[in-house]
Amino acid sequence: MPTDDEFADAFTDGFARALRGAAELAPEPVRHTLAAQAEQRGRRRRRRRRAVVASALAVLVLAGAGGFTALGGRPLGPTGPAAQPDPDRPEMSTRDFVTLITGLLPKGTVQELNTDGPEKLSGHTTGATLLFDDGAGASIVEFSVERTNLRPDAGAVCTDGFQTPQDACDRTVRPDGSVLVIDKLRNQNAKDGREWRVTWAAPDGRRVSFTEYNGQPATANRPEPPVADSTRLTELVTDPAWDRVFAALAPVKDAPRPGDSPPPAPAAGGPSNAELLAKLVPLLPAGAEVEKQDPGHAALTVTYQGRTSMLQVGADPASERGRDELATMDRNPPTPLEVRQKGADGTLVVTNRFGNGKSATNPVLHWTAAVHYPDGSQLWLSEWNGENQYTARPGDPALDVDQLKAIATAPAWRS
Template identity: 35%
Template structure:
């Protein structure tokens, strides 16, 4: 799943765990992506820091899984220009008149968030109810290509999309404004604006119709309009932030189609999965277009039991970004979930329950594999009609069968 889809999903999953305090919310939501121990160490943050951590830690935990790279230069860090106060003040200066509370920024070196740049968060009230506004920065590889993260509308399979506008601007930069609806009654709406410049700069704003990423709701829609979101993310006021970023190497990690590191097309993933499923399993990709490189989903049926599978493939995962990708991968495993195979693969198997404490029936099963050649393959299974509603029940495939799919040498390059 691309970073922008995962980022929104994790925020919503964290919100749906309410009314836990922020630290517990973070720990509970992070279990869904297998990063338990790291989050527990960081979840000691309190107050406004924890509010930002809801966003920042989500991105930090996701970044290793999506191959993202936010490189901040040592010179920029030493300069001290990009401070939390700078991020906070700049965001506030770009908002329309209104009341701002609980504002907090984090600059370079002020919070260890690999995979994400300086951030800011606040509560903004235009007179019709407060909403949470979160700004994050990133730098992506250039040139901008079809698979560049954050430059496409979110997949309706992955999120309840109520509307999306994608604009390629005259200079080649891309602006995407997604309007995500509630995933369940009384759950927040999340409107997202992502601006990606031709130099790889990326500014993202998430806003909610609540003062956190979850209920209680404070208004019908988030407070900023599409034009107001556009003004924030495209502002030249963020130029100093990106002067402190090291350029990301051209073509890595999101390489142009056809290169060695290019993510496979959904059709190729589906074809490979079709050859790896156990005998007797019926599979069907559905009628919804699948055009997100590196991932595909399908419905599988075994003896009347139907489940959804999502298969995500990251070629050369973290290579050129992380000096020790396998160590990073394995550090995300909860106790008892990591297996090393004789051929050199690292395999993490997880199951996620419905409750905040992780109890109750399991609703989602996942096998995540880092192959010897650096290819990462994640196969996730659940019962439901789409990628964000989960229902109890026995899955069609066992985790051993998921592991057989994920560990197959057919994925290697």
């Protein structure tokens, strides 16, 4: 079951940009394969790091700082595990890399936000965060160039609009088998904020990503990000100039090859969303009305005694990871409104209420109940007031945590 932090991630998709203690809460859900799941979790970690860069920049701008160096976040140059030097691999300096990406941007001025990386590219991935000003408002932009072991269907995916505010997402399979995604997201924590992400993923695992804001992540200063034309965005991430960068990056193990057959679909890891909803509905309290169901997210809208909320259910099959999580849960202190109850057979039932974060309680926005079984399987319910996972509102939910607990512990789930 997701932790409290992950619940907060899923429901708020926040882009908080405070200099200290910043935490961007923006998950990206399953869209295609298990590889995509892992990839999207990595993106979330990278966005958290990027939030620190953006926050530091905002503070410097407010303070009237004249330069931008060593602000943290993604370093310029290689990231990830260091690769063994290859004398046959072409070299590329970080200065050449910055010159290359500056040349790909439209006419304007560029300031580097990270200039403390290694002198030469060497790992599997590299990137840079810049402040780009085309005369219509300085904006943060970020480039990432990677060699991955992901096929295009996992390397370039749309964000789920159920969990993240989204204006549009266009996903195109190109004639060469590569995939292009242009994902236009909204920032609900910054008035009129926009974050546009463009990703190109090749059949051999190469990937170029470009992210741009309409200003700084916490403060919009223009209607749209600086590179607004879809054709121009496509050209930006598919330009042949990236070949030089890829040549300088180390290859990765198990990289796909063009023409490879798709991997077999992963075996089902538990009941389908439709099956979960079919079991959930009869367990609702007498008098509860289900207004609509969303099988894609195992969620439904329920009204009970005049109150309406969204209710989501999830289940994980028995696993070593689940057993480890249960065994180590006692090491982590409960959050302020969390209640844990362990049965004689070792089953742990956890209920919780929280706001926009692990320890936030004012206002309470999320109500959860989870059951951790000794074999590592898990069943969890989550409830909030809103039409999707980023519009949680305060107020009494349709079902209280005791009712959620009664549903989660019903024997029907084990049958």
